[in-house]
Structures are given as structure tokens and as C-alpha cells.
Amino acid sequence: MSHAWHDIAFTAPVRALQEAAGSRASYAAMGARGDAGARLGEGEAAFIHARDGFYLASVNADGWPYVQFRGGPPGFVRVIDAATIAWADFRGNQQFVSAGNVSENDRVSLFLMDYPNRRRLKLFGHLDFTPAADAPEAAAALAMPGYPARIDRIARVRVAGFDWNCPQHIPRRLTRAEWEAEARG
Known part of the structure; x- marks a missing residue:
């Protein structure tokens, strides 16, 4: 789990680059499992x-x-x-x-x-x-x-x-x- 790190690090430009590279779906799935804070x-x-x-x-x-x-x-x-x-x-x-x-x-x-x-x-x-x-x-x-x-x-x-x-x-x-x-x- 990201423990709130992804919420801070994955800004809109970061998410756009992840999408372009094909890695966004896996990070989104991690977020969907919930964040432990x-x-x-x-x-x-x-x-x-x-x-x-x-x-x-x-x-x-x-x-x-x-x-x-x-x-x-x-x-x-x-x-x-x-x-x-x-x-x-x-x-x-x-x-x-x-x-x-x-x-x-x-x-x-x-x-x-x-x-x-x-x-x-x-x-x-x-x-x-x-x-x-x-x-x-x-x-x-x-x-x-x-x-x-x-x-x-x-x-x-x-x-x-x-x-x-x-x-x-x-x-x-x-x-x-x-x-x-x-x-x-």
C-alpha cells in the first residue's frame, strides 16, 4: 500500500505520464484497494x-x-x-x-x-x-x-x-x- 505517498506524488502531470507509459492502471488499482494512511x-x-x-x-x-x-x-x-x-x-x-x-x-x-x-x-x-x-x-x-x-x-x-x-x-x-x-x- 502507498500509505498516502501516491496521493501526494501522483499529481495530474505524473498520472498523465503514467497513462502514456501504460503504468497508470496498475497504480490506480493499488489506490482502489485502499490507502492505509x-x-x-x-x-x-x-x-x-x-x-x-x-x-x-x-x-x-x-x-x-x-x-x-x-x-x-x-x-x-x-x-x-x-x-x-x-x-x-x-x-x-x-x-x-x-x-x-x-x-x-x-x-x-x-x-x-x-x-x-x-x-x-x-x-x-x-x-x-x-x-x-x-x-x-x-x-x-x-x-x-x-x-x-x-x-x-x-x-x-x-x-x-x-x-x-x-x-x-x-x-x-x-x-x-x-x-x-x-x-x-
Whole structure:
């Protein structure tokens, strides 16, 4: 099921291209089966919690897209409830492009990748940032013990839709630790 993702992504021009390519009927059939809504389940929560990073896309005031990688130790992204994820936004290069973008347009897209298992979770949502000093309880709850990065902000996404993607063109990649664990057997 699309979990509201198709409702957001499949605009009229997208549907027209799907129709021309012959794929519209299969996507329409998926929609006819019903949409489970944008509620994260246990499978999504486990997948999100296992990630050590993701790609975050936002759009600036001039309409230009911006994509960046957000990373941390596995588990730094937390499912707060079935419609909300959050993470400690660690100090980076201090450019504030994503933070500036969402101050005017809070719509974002996240790609969470599992390269070893060739899986991808796509997510649409509304992102807000809160300075860590203004939310000390949230900062403490999202802190990663032993991880030396400074928490600048708390990032919270209200999930609008999500979808799992087919693995057809996802390359299988392993970190050194994953490769060594696989080699040991």
C-alpha cells in the first residue's frame, strides 16, 4: 500500500505520464484497494531505527531543490509515534540550507536506504527544527550516548505519506563492518 505517498506524488502531470507509459492502471488499482494512511507500523519503525543516515530533500524560497545526507549512529532517527519521526540534528557545516528552506516551506522528502538488503523507504512530511536549548528534554531523549557530536537542534517530521520502493536498481553496498560480519559468516 502507498500509505498516502501516491496521493501526494501522483499529481495530474505524473498520472498523465503514467497513462502514456501504460503504468497508470496498475497504480490506480493499488489506490482502489485502499490507502492505509500515513501511519508508520512496526516494520517501518524497525527499519527507520536501524538506519545510520538518510537523504533529506527540501525546497528553497526560489523553488530550487536541495538534497543532503543526514547521518549518525544507528538508531539516531526515532519513531515518536505512528505519524512522527524525530532526530537530534547534530552540528554540521553551519550552512543552514535545510533549516532555512523549511522555515518558509516545511515540506520535505526523505529517502532511507538499506543498501545491503536493497530496500528503500520514501517518506513525505512536514519538518520543523527547534533549538536544542529550547527543548532540553527532547534533546536528552534523542541524545546518542557515546556519540561525540553536539546537538544543535531537534528535527521533527510529521509524516504525510510513505512508500516502499522496489529493489530493482538499488546496488548492494556494504560498510566495512557489514562486509566483515558477512565474511565471518
